[in-house]
Amino acid sequence: MPYDKHTYLIWFLSFSIILTSFFLLQIGKSQAINISFFNNNNYFQFNSTNAYNIIESQLNFGFRIPGTESSKNCGDYFIEHMNAISPTLPIFQHNFSVNTINCRNFLITINPNNPRIIILGAHYDSRAISEKDPTVNKRNEPCPGANDGASGVATLLELSRIFYEKRESLNCSVWILLFDAEDQGNGALSGWDWCEGSKKFVENINNYYNPETQSIEAMILLDMVGGTNLEFINELNSNMLLLGELFEIGRSLGYLDAFPSNPVSSAITDDHLPFKELEIPVADLIINFWSPSSPWPYHHTTSDNITYISQESLEITGKTIEKFIYNHYLNSPEYENDSGNYPWKDINGNLSLDFIYYIIFFVLIVGIGISLIIIKKKNKFQKTKNKIKLK
Numbered sequence: 330m331p332y333d334k335h336t337y338l339i340w341f342l343s344f345s346i347i348l349t350s351f352f353l354l355q356i357g358k359s360q361a362i363n364i365s366f367f368n369n370n371n372y373f374q375f376n377s378t379n380a381y382n383i384i385e386s387q388l389n390f391g392f393r394i395p396g397t398e399s400s401k402n403c404g405d406y407f408i409e410h411m412n413a414i415s416p417t418l419p420i421f422q423h424n425f426s427v428n429t430i431n432c433r434n435f436l437i438t439i440n441p442n443n444p445r446i447i448i449l450g451a452h453y454d455s456r457a458i459s460e461k462d463p464t465v466n467k468r469n470e471p472c473p474g475a476n477d478g479a480s481g482v483a484t485l486l487e488l489s490r491i492f493y494e495k496r497e498s499l500n501c502s503v504w505i506l507l508f509d510a511e512d513q514g515n516g517a518l519s520g521w522d523w524c525e526g527s528k529k530f531v532e533n534i535n536n537y538y539n540p541e542t543q544s545i546e547a548m549i550l551l552d553m554v555g556g557t558n559l560e561f562i563n564e565l566n567s568n569m570l571l572l573g574e575l576f577e578i579g580r581s582l583g584y585l586d587a588f589p590s591n592p593v594s595s596a597i598t599d600d601h602l603p604f605k606e607l608e609i610p611v612a613d614l615i616i617n618f619w620s621p622s623s624p625w626p627y628h629h630t631t632s633d634n635i636t637y638i639s640q641e642s643l644e645i646t647g648k649t650i651e652k653f654i655y656n657h658y659l660n661s662p663e664y665e666n667d668s669g670n671y672p673w674k675d676i677n678g679n680l681s682l683d684f685i686y687y688i689i690f691f692v693l694i695v696g697i698g699i700s701l702i703i704i705k706k707k708n709k710f711q712k713t714k715n716k717i718k719l720k
């Protein structure tokens with residue numbers, strides 16, 4: 330007996346539902362949050378007082394606008410800081426220019442020859458204007474960039490001290506990447522775009538490793554990670570498996586406010602995008618900076634200074650990253666590694682949603698097509714039958 334159109338329709342609907350559920354489940358899986366508190370704190374050495382002091386040191390140079398004396402002095406301070414950790418710790422300068430202004434990115438490589446590279450990045454330039462300041466005549470003044478810039482760098486410099494000390498137990502190469510020229514887009518410096526430093530770095534990335542023997546496993550960006558009332562968002566340009574894992578780690582450490590179970594979602598243009606273009610799994614740890622009702626409403630204002638920096642927030646970010654690195658790369662008999670969602674290859678935020686829409690669209694079109702053919706055939710069959718009857 331041939332199937333009638335209803336049977337086909339039921340098959341088609343069931344297939345669509347199964348397919349849709351499967352993809353929705355994949356998304357849900359990456360966002361699933363496990364609350365299991367981690368008690369073994371012996372491994373965490375992140376010192377938030379050190380990080381706080383590194384923010385102050387950067388602010389003391391003045392505004393770190395690309396090409397200025399303050400920016401140059403701040404860059405030289407990074408070199409001195411790393412030399413103080415160890416004169417043998419490699420720190421590279423990546424020189425580039427934007428509209429004839431000379432800029433510098435800095436790259437610190439711990440265990441430079443290890444085949445597995447993990448990149449931790451932040452920008453160190455501060456914005457040349459404070460266009461969101463509530464006081465209109467302050468909007469042409471430079472932004473101090475205590476949170477928007479200095480906080481991410483401070484967290485990374487403190488982490489580089491720890492990872493360098495532990496380097497022999499770490500089965501990875503940690504790259505600490507400090508970007509210049511991230512924050513001058515949209516009219517801060519005339520003719521500049523956002524993220525100039527990271528775009529330029531990616532053009533020359535092959536100068537810093539051997540793609541034949543090494544691979545970059547992930548890139549994590551820290552942006553505005555040291556402000557008061559820290560609350561990270563679900564950044565949609567990020568790889569959901571990687572960002573979801575960072576949320577899970579943060580929550581396992583008890584940081585339930587900083588890594589909320591229902592985070593605000595938004596896609597942000599930031600220094601992780603050029604690395605995403607290279608198909609590296611990326612995650613941006615960033616806050617809601619655009620809404621006036623944000624828990625930290627000082628973005629691109631003259632109030633982005635040390636007053637609204639929180640040592641606790643620095644600690645939350647630092648320890649979450651520390652645990653992430655140990656989970657994947659620490660060789661120690663007492664430490665229980667956790668492979669999390671490694672290798673984070675499955676889903677990239679926007680791509681996954683687009684992909685689901687394409688699949689649903691495709692299935693619908695094919696389904697409608699098949700249904701039409703069946704109905705047409707049935708009608709033809711019926712007509713022939715009627716003709717035969719008439720005869």
Ligand SMILES: [Zn+2]
Pocket residue numbers: 456477512629
């Ligand atoms: Zn900014």
